[in-house]
Amino acid sequence: MVSRIAGAVFRAALMVIMVILPSLLVTGTSHDTNQTVALVALLAALFTFVEYNSAYPSLVEFRNAPPFNRLRYGVLFLMVFSMAMIAKGKTDPSTMTDLFSVFGARLADFMDFPYSPVRLVVLMLPDNAPAALIWDVRTAAGLSYLISIVGLIAFILMLRLKNWPNQHGEAFNVWINLPTFDPTAGGDVVQRLERDSQINLILGFLLPFIIPAFVKLASDMFDPISLANAHTLIWTMTAWAFLPASLIMRGIALARVAQMISAQRERAYLQDSEEGEPSTV
Template identity: 45%
Template sequence: MFARITGAAFRGILVAMLFAMPSLILPASATESPEIIVFIALLGAALAFAEYYSHFPSFVEFRSAPPINRMRFAAFAATVGSLSLLAAHPLAPTGLTALVQQLGGWLGSQLEFAFSPVQLAVLMMPPQVPEATVLMVRDAAALASAAAVAAIAVFALVIRVGHWPVGSGAFNVWINLPLFDPTTGGDVVQRLQRDARINIICGVLLPFALPAAVKLATGLIDPAMLAAPHMLVWAVSGWALVPASMVMRGMAMLRIAGLIAQKRRAASLDANEAMQTA
């Protein structure tokens, strides 16, 4: 009980720190409504604590199958932190912000090739936006994209080399996939594979589709809002890491489907051997 409470409290504190990170890094002049940020941080902490303290799952997937959620959180934290430092450089430059700005500029120049998500994010910006803002968006998109690709690659290694989730013990579908009902519909393996492919396809297409959608909806959505530091941090982080999280979810579901199919084949072979022996 004590371990569950402390673990849930620790996760809640980490979530609160994630939401508060841009306000802690950016100068005070860039934060217009600190009370709203405090409220969101406390709300996120309360939700994380309630989810991990409860014995019954609600909406957080893979909570008993580390390290997928830890990797997601680490990717979000690294992206939000780096983008906050990038956005803080024009306002309060330091050695660390200059280093992040140089890294973002290098990644931006490397990843801004034809039809890349970074180039689409740049083309999304209206022509009247200052060049400095466009470069900031490009560098932020490049940093976030690099973090997203790194998270996916590391999780692929965890599956391939670490044999996830076998190393974490028995995989409970009800606890780790609370939004997936194995008792309804058709075959569980086919449904898992179908949902996994949908998640992977959507995760791959979203970084390309979202800038195009914003460009088409210019009258409703003003991309120039990305000039605001907080908007830049959260919009670009969500643009890159929500699709990456969907890809990781699809990879995890494909892995679970493969394990279930493998277990079925093993059970079928054992049954055949038992019949032959009899």
């Protein structure tokens, strides 16, 4: 009980740190923005504490299958921190901020090729966008997209090398780790998991291309969100890169769970077959 409460408090504190990080690093943040950030941080902390303090699952998936959620948090934190450091370098430059800016600019040059997600993000900007804004968007897009790719590679390596989620030899509880998935809803569980996995993989692959195209088309009907604001740029690029990566990770995880259930079925079938064979004298 005590350890569960301590873990929930620690995770809630980590969520608060991540949410308020841009406000702490970027100078010149307005009072209204600070109030909004404080409210969002409080809601994120409350949600995290309730989820991890409860003995029963609610919404968070793979809660008892570490380090899935830890890896996702690490990817999200790195995105926010790196782009906040670049934004800080605009008003308060230092060696650290210059390092992030130069590294992000080189990544943007490498990843900005025709039909790439980074190029599509740049193309969604209005034609009269200033050169400084284009540089900021390219840099943020390239850096956040690279972090998402690194996170995906780390998850695949963890899946292959450490046999996730059975790296500790514990049984995988579908009810706790997949609270939104109802095994009794009808149909074969393995087929449903594989179908959900394929949907998540397809959406995760297409979203980095679809979102900029949708914003470009919608800009003809209403003014798009201004990315000139540092906080808007940080969270917009974070959502653009993190959401597809999170969907792909979820799709891979669901496919892994389906594979585990299918393998367990085969073992049970073979065991039943062996026990049902008549003994020979």
